[in-house]
Amino acid sequence: MRRGVPAFCEIPDFPHPQSLRNIMPATRSPRFPLNAIAAAILAMAPACSPAADAGGQADAATLSPVTVTANKIEQDVQSVPQSITVIDGATLEERGINKVADLLGEIPNMYSNAAGGHGMGISFRGLNASMFTNNNPIVVYIDGVAYSSRYGFDPSLANVERIEVLRGPQGSLYGKDAIGAVINIVTKKPENDWHGTAGVEIAEDDGRLGTFNASGALVKDALYAGINGQYGSSDGWIENTWPGMKKDASAHDNDKLSAYLLWTPNTALSAKLALSQERYTARWYEGTQAGPGGSPLGFFKRDAAEKASYDVAPKEKGDTDAQSLLLTYRMGAVTLDSVTTHKTFTLDGIYxxxxxxxxxxxxxxxxxxxxxxxxxxxxxxxxxxxxxxxxVAGVYFEKESHDQGPYGMQMPVPPLGNFEMNADSTTDTQTHALFGQIIYPFGKAELTLGGRYQSIEKEFQVDTYYLPVGMAGPAMYGMEDTKRWNQFLPRAALSYAIDPRWTAYVSYSKGYMPGGYNYFSSSGAVADNRFKPQISDNYEIGIRGRGEHLTVAANLFHMDIEDVHIYKAVGALYTTSNARKAHSTGAEVELTWHPVRNWELGGALGVIDAKYKSYDAGTHDFDGKKIENTPSHTLRLSAAWLSPGGAYARVDVRNVGRVMFYDDAVKGFAREDGYTTVDLKAGYRFADWDLYAYVHNATDEEYTSGFMSNYAITMASFGAPRKIGVGARYSF
Incomplete structure (x- = not known):
C-alpha cells in the first residue's frame, strides 16, 4: 500500500463506500441509470481541479505518474485514451494476488465461469469464451508470449513490475483474440546487485504455496539473469465417497518455473531470452457438482458438492513450455523491436x-x-x-497446429452394450498481419489513429468414430475444409487535457475473435462444423484524473456484436454456432483515495446491460434475452492500513450482481441472484521479513459461479468456502 494522507478534494455526488453497500444488496441486481453515472463522471473534473488542493495537509504523500507500455510505446497512463487498470507488483503482493484468476476480481465487469471445470472461461462486457477455438475474449501477454486459450490461462506472476489491463478491443495492435481486453504483464528489470524474495504459505485443506524470485548481474552493466518459480498444492474441499477411491477428489498441484538472460552490450542494443515451464495436475475441479439432465439451478447446493462419488478417478494434466526472444535496437529517433515466441501446450484428461x-x-x-x-x-x-x-508500425506472423483427440466419451446403449464416441481432429492455422498506430498532438488534444489488416487461414480435418468400447473400425464420418478470413481492425481515439491532471477521451475500436470448427459435430457436413468470426464495434467515452492523494477513472461504453459465438447442446453433444447480433452498454468507475495518513481506500464498479438483439436458435427465439455469464454489476471495495511500525491490515469486499446461465435442457436461462464475499489480511513487516495471515470468503458465502445443462447431464460450480491461511516472505 502506498503511504497516503488526506485527500486533496471531494468528489461531489459520488457515494461513500458505506452508502454503496446500501444501493447494491447482495441478492438483487439494481438498475443503475447510466445517464446519472455519466453526469457524475462529468461532475468530477471541475470539482477536482488543482485549485482544490490548496487546503491539503502538509504531510501528504504525492501519487507519482505511472508509465505504461501496453500500446507498444511508453506513455503516461494519464494520456492513454482508453480504459486501463494498472496494478504494480507491491500491490499484487499486498492483496495476495498470485494467479490470473485472482486478478480478475480487481477489474470491473470481469467474471470467470468455471462450469464443467474444463479450463477457465472468462466473461467481459458481455463477451464470453469461445469453446471450440478455446479462446478467451481476454489475452494475457508476458515477455511477448500470448495466453488466450481457456486452458493453461495462468502464467506466473512471480516477477511482476506491474500489470496493465487495457479494456476494450485491442485488435489494431494485438490482433486476433483480443476482442475484449489485453492483460499485459511487465516483468521487473534487473539491477547489478542481486535482489529477490522467497515466500511460503500454508492454508486449510493442506494448501501449500512456495514462491521464489531472484535477479541480478552476471557481468556488471552487460549481462543479467533472473529466475523465479512457484509451487502450489491442495487436497481440495471435495471428498470422494466411492469405496476404494482416494478421498481427496479435487486435490491439485501446479508448478511454474521461469528464467531469463538479458544482454545489454551498449545503450542501443538489448536482447532478452526468456524460458518458462508450467505444469498442473487436477483430480477434479473444486465445487463442481453433477446432477440428472434438466435439473434446475436450485437443485444444486454447495454442501452437496462437498461430497462426490466417482467410480473412475478423474485426472487432468496440463503442460506448457514457452520461449521468447526479445531484441531491441535503438537508432536515435527510431526503435526496432523483434519478438519471437514459441509455445507448446499439452492436455491429458480422463473423467x-x-x-x-x-x-x-x-x-x-x-x-x-x-x-x-x-x-x-x-x-x-x-x-x-x-x-x-x-x-508504431509492424508485421506479424503466426503458425499454430492443434491436434485434438482422442476426444469423447463412453456410454451405455442398452441392450447393445457400451459404445464409445471419439473425434480426432487437426486444425492448422496461419495468421499474417500488418499493423500501425500514430498519435498526433495538437493543442491540448491528441488524435490516435490505428489499424490492423490480418489474414487468418485454417485447415481443418476431423474423423468421428462411434464403435463398441474396445473395438477398432472405420470412422462414422470424416470432413476436411480450408477457410480464410480477412479483416481490417481500425481504431480511433481523441483525448483532451482539461488541465495537467485531468484528461477526457472518446474512442472507437473494432474487435475480432476468429471463426473455427467444432471438434465434435452431429454430422460430417461443413455447415454443421464451421462457425463465423465474432466481430464487435466498441464506443467509449471516459475521463481520468490524478491528484496528490486521489486517482479516478470513469467511462461509459457501448458495444455492438455480430456473429456471437454461442455454446449450445444438440442432444447430449455441445457445439459452437453464431447468434446474429447482440449489444452491451455499461459504465465503469475506479478510484484510489488516501484520506488520512497510512490509509488507502479503493473501489472499482462496473455495471452492464448485455442482451441478444437477434438470436434465432431454430426452435427458440432469444431476442432481447440477457447474455449468459455476464453479471449485471461487479463491485470491489477495499480499505488498507499501514502502520509506520510495520503492522498492516486490509479488507476487500466484492459484490457480483445477477448472472444468467444458459440452460439447454429447457431452452431458457437460469438466474443466479448475486453474492458478496469478504477477504481479510493482516501482517507485520520488520527488517526483510513479512509475516501475515489471511481469510478468504470470511463470511463463508455460498454462491454459484457456473452452470450448464442439457437433457443428459447438468453441472453447477460453486465458489470456495471460507479458507484461512498464514504466510511468510523474505526479501533480500
Missing part, C-alpha cells in the same frame, strides 16, 4: 463418464487429449519519442 453413481455408467469414462504448438514473429518500428508525434 468419470456420468460424474455420479449410475450403475449403467460403471467404469465408463470421458477423455480429452490435445497438443498445441504455436510459433509467432513480430517485427515493429516505433518512434523513440515519449511526447509529441509518436508512431
Amino acid at each position: 468419470d463418464a456420468d460424474f455420479g453413481v449410475n450403475p449403467l455408467y460403471a467404469g465408463l469414462t470421458q477423455f480429452n487429449h490435445s497438443e498445441t504448438e504455436t510459433w509467432s514473429q513480430e517485427i515493429r518500428l516505433s518512434s523513440s519519442a515519449t511526447t509529441g508525434l509518436r508512431w
